[in-house]
Amino acid sequence: MATGLGEFLRNLRQGLVKADETTRGEAQKGETARAEGARRRRDHDTSSTSLHPEQCGGNRRGNYLERLPSEIILKICSFLDASSLFNISFVNKRFHDLANSNALWSVLYASEFEKKKWRPQVRIMTEAVSSTSVEEKPAGYWKKLLLKEMAGYKDTLWKTELRHMNPHTGMPALTEQVLRRLHIQWEITLTKKNGRESVHKQSHIFFEDSSVTVLWSRGVWPYMSSLEGLQLHGIMCPALPGPGDKPRWRSLIHKTSLTRSIPWSYLGADKLVKLLNLNKGIIVGVWRGNWKIAFIMVNLHFHKLIERSLLGSRFCPYIPTGGTAADPDCGRHGYTLHIVLHNPVRRIMCQHFSPLYTSRVPFQDDYVQLIAINFSDVPEHKPVAKISLPWQAEGVQGDVERCCMMTLTVLDEAQRPFWCVSSPVKMSNKFRAVDLEYEGEQFIIVYEDVEGKVKMTFVWMEMLQQYFLVQLSTAFPAAKVKRHFGGES
Incomplete structure (x- = not known):
């Protein structure tokens, strides 16, 4: 009895051990099967995308966009508009390379031509675009x-109009008319240190014969200390804006920093504002005491102004291309100098000098100079009206004395622009080092950049x-x- 019971218990124990081993074995087989199934699914997914080794970059968990084949990325890009396609x-x-595909x-x-039903032969143009000749065009052709179509101008028309030069200024004679006809305006974009941007539209423009002065004085302005950068864009506004207009194309003309670490000069002040001179002819007027911006003023030279206002992008300015003169000796034949002093309200002085010949600057052999008016040549001395810079902002106005805008154009013998300057300038007192026939206080205006220098000396006649x-x-x-000129200087 005892032997039979002991044998039964021993057999029961062995059975339970075998059952437990069988259960664990089946569980392990199930886990192995599930792992194998997951591995097969991963292999299937990987093989279905037809990835190349260089696309994977050796890391299956890396950038999924770079692992996508080009065909899928092109399909995704086909749903983007022109602006988004340009940005990516x-x-x-x-x-x-993909975003510049002619197919896109x-x-x-x-589609842009289809929206303008008034254009002649739209159907023919659409068929030509949809034909097999698309890829035969060079890369970037359709872009x-x-x-150009999005910018909204007719390239050949205004370029033809700009061929007619004004013999007095050397600039295109119809620049102002073309700017007005194309409804070109300029916007200022201010970027704060927290990343926020504010856009300000122009409130006043003043045309001179070779430049335009643009003023921004409306809206809510930030404090100077809160700003990080300033951008100037050219835009073309529709003649009759509608509620469904697309975002306008912006062409970057200038971008600068407004932090104090970037040097800017002090122009002058009156009882209400101080004028700060940034580079590229930008004036920032700030209220005295709190340094909050009151207005911004910019003087833009006509040289390539339409191209700079239309042909750049939002982030990159237009870069003109120019050749060299055929005659290396042309630099010695004669120059033309046209200079205008003005403000946003009136012209102060306009003088034209031709021909002028170069000479070496004393003690500076690496510089050449053009002398338009000399101290000793009294008959050539010119009377000049009062020099000042009026302003208006938030219903108040003022006038800062002894500063104004200067527009200077130097042309070579072929009447090609050699040096073009549009910048604010200020007068400084000068020690009377030269005896003249005039009795009065002497002032100088000095402008200098990497391209050249300008110096003017004035005498104030109190009685006149x-x-x-x-x-x-x-x-x-x-x-x-x-x-x-492509030759020796």
Whole structure:
């Protein structure tokens, strides 16, 4: 009995052990089967995308966009508009190549023409775009055409109008008319240190014969200390804006920093505002005491102004291309100097000098100069009206004395622009080092950049209540002459 019971218990124990081993074995087999199934699904997913090793980059858990084949990315890009497609081209080289595909831009170009039913032969143009000749065009061909269309100008028309030059200024004679006809305006974008941006539309413009002064004085302005940057864009506004208008194309003209670490000069002040001179002809007026911006003023030279206002992008300015003179000796034949002093309200002085010949600057052999008015040549001295810069903002106005805008154009013998300047300038007191026939206080205006220098000397005639310009000279590096004319200076 005892032997039989002991045998039964022993057999029961062995059975339970075998059952437990069987259960664990089946569980392990199930887990193995599930792992194998997951591995097969991963392999299937990987093989279905037809990835190349260089696309995977050796890391299956890396950037999924780079693992996508080009065909899928092109399909995704086909749902983007022109602006978004333009922006993603800056991501990397692969996206740049794909986002500039003629297949994408030709479709956008055809759809743009379909929206303008008034255009003649729209159907023919659409068929041409949809034909097999799309890929035969050079890379970027349809993108260039569409961006021109989005800018909204007729390239050949205004370029033809700008061929007619004003013999007095050397600038296109119809610049102002073309700017008004194309409804070109300029916007200021201020960027705060927290990343927020505010856009300000122009409130006043003043045309001179070779420049335009633009004023922004409306809206809510931030404090100078809260700003990080300033951008100036050219835009083309519709003649009759509608509620469904698309965002306008912006062409970057200038971008600068407004932090105090970037040097800017002090122009002048009156009882209400102080004027700060940034580079590229930008004036920022701030209220005295709190340094809150009251207005911004910019003087823009006519040289390539329409191109700079239309042909750049939102982030990159237009870069003109120019050749060299055929005759290396042209730099010695004669120059033309046209200079205008003005403000946003009136012209102060306008003088034209031709021909002028270069000479070496004493003690500065690396500079050459053009002397338009000399101290000793009294008959050439010019009377000049009162020099000041009026302003208006938030219903108040003022006038800052002894500063104004200067627009200077130097042309070579072929009447090609050699040096163009549009900048605010200020007068400074000068020690009376030169004896003149005039009795009065002397002032100077000095402008200098990497391209050249300008110096003017004035004498204030108290009895006549006006200035006399008794000296005017310009100087520029000899290397600039060599670079411009393609010969030895």
